[in-house]
Amino acid sequence: MARNDLKGKVVLIAGGAKNLGGLLSRDFAAKGAKVAIHYNSDATKADAEQTLADIQSNGGEAFTFQADLTKVENISKLFAETKAKFGGIDIAINTVGMVLKKPFLETTEAEYDTMFDINSKVAYFFIQEAGKTLNDNGKICTIVTSLLAAYTGLYSTYAGAKAPVEHFTRMASKEFGERGISVTGVAPGPMDTPFFYGQEAPEAVAYHKSASALGGLTDIKDIAPLVEFLVTDGWWVTGQTIFANGGYTTR
Numbered sequence: 001m002a003r004n005d006l007k008g009k010v011v012l013i014a015g016g017a018k019n020l021g022g023l024l025s026r027d028f029a030a031k032g033a034k035v036a037i038h039y040n041s042d043a044t045k046a047d048a049e050q051t052l053a054d055i056q057s058n059g060g061e062a063f064t065f066q067a068d069l070t071k072v073e074n075i076s077k078l079f080a081e082t083k084a085k086f087g088g089i090d091i092a093i094n095t096v097g098m099v100l101k102k103p104f105l106e107t108t109e110a111e112y113d114t115m116f117d118i119n120s121k122v123a124y125f126f127i128q129e130a131g132k133t134l135n136d137n138g139k140i141c142t143i144v145t146s147l148l149a150a151y152t153g154l155y156s157t158y159a160g161a162k163a164p165v166e167h168f169t170r171m172a173s174k175e176f177g178e179r180g181i182s183v184t185g186v187a188p189g190p191m192d193t194p195f196f197y198g199q200e201a202p203e204a205v206a207y208h209k210s211a212s213a214l215g216g217l218t219d220i221k222d223i224a225p226l227v228e229f230l231v232t233d234g235w236w237v238t239g240q241t242i243f244a245n246g247g248y249t250t251r
Contacts, residue, residue, distance in 0.1 A: 006232065007032030010086040012079065014038045014069060014126060015095035017048035019193040020143065020220040024093060025051050027224055029060035033091075036082040037064045040096070069096060070117040072125045079133045091231045092130035094142045096122050097162070101154050101199040112157055119161035127172045127183065137180035139231035142169065143223075144241060146189045149249035166241045173239035182238035184230045189245025192217040213247025222246075 011028045015021040017039040029035045035055060039048040048064045055062045065081060067074035082089055098118040100111060123142050130140045147159040148166065165185055173183035190196050190208045196217070200208070209216050226244050230237055243250060 005032075009033045009090040010036070010082065010088055011091040011093065011231075012036040012038070012082045012089050012130075013093045013095065014078070014122070015040070015097075016093075017044045017051050017064070019095075020188075020191065020223055021093075021095040022047060022051045023220050023224045024095070024227060025062065026054055027228060028091075029055040029062055030058060033060075034086045035060070035062040036078070036086070036089075037062055038069070038078055039064065039066055040068060041066070069122045069126065072121075075122070075125050075129050079129045083133060088135045089130075089133055089138065090135050091139045091141075092126070092134060093140075093227060093231070094123055094126045096126075097143065097145070099155075099158050099196070099199045101158070102156075103154060104156050107157055115157035116161045119158065120164050123162075123165045124168050127168055131172060131176050131181065134181055137235075139235060140172065140176075140181065140183045141227055141230055142185045143227075144185045144187045146187045146243055146245040146249045148187055148241070149243060149251045169241060170239045177238065182230070182235045184234075184237055184239075185241035186223065186227055186230070187241055187243045187245070188223050189218040189248035191220055191223070193220060208248075211248050212245060216246070218245055218248070 011033045013021050013025050016025040016037040025035050025037050037048055037051055052062050052064050065078050067078055069075050100115055127140055142165050144162045144165050147155050148163055169183050169185045223244055
């Protein structure tokens with residue numbers, strides 16, 4: 001079987017209801033994969049149900065799972081339920097994240113804890129559970145941020161909490177490699193989704209649009225194919241964080 005053959009494969013997507021996660025859920029299902037669509041709260045329930053309906057109306061197979069993944073036991077339950085429903089898991093993708101744009105001197109301890117729980121803790125234990133649960137030759141991918149290569153202020157807890165994921169990715173890829181499991185990160189630029197606009201004033205939006213060499217914000221349609229490549233034909237790339245941002249930042 002070709003490595004890019006997704007028919008019958010099982011894909012678990014944390015944050016798989018909307019934006020990039022929703023697009024990935026629909027794309028994988030359209031290519032024959034069975035999809036576990038995780039979402040966090042009632043606020044996203046309608047999006048999850050719409051994504052599920054879209055998949056099922058096209059003959060795909062999927063289910064939804066609501067959970068707060070900052071509670072590690074919920075990560076275990078998500079993987080366990082997916083495995084119970086579909087018999088195993090081949091690909092695990094984590095799109096979960098939260099942005100906070102705030103001056104360093106004004107950030108509270110509660111905000112710090114929340115940001116690191118969502119952006120760092122979830123990522124760590126998601127990768128850990130994937131390493132325990134995935135079938136041999138499985139694939140793990142985490143969405144981070146191109147701010148990891150930026151020299152800027154105001155995003156200390158967001159970029160700071162995403163930064164460890166690069167190290168988690170390297171370490172896990174080294175430890176899981178003997179089972180043929182690849183582990184990668186993808187670092188988009190500011191994406192043209194509601195996730196981005198909630199933190200940014202109009203003048204900041206204008207700046208971000210002008211900052212990329214290729215012009216404009218990152219489109220989720222330009223990120224989804226990269227993620228799909230890394231967990232199929234691109235499996236030989238492992239331990240790497242790929243910056244995909246139209247030249248917004250680079251190393």
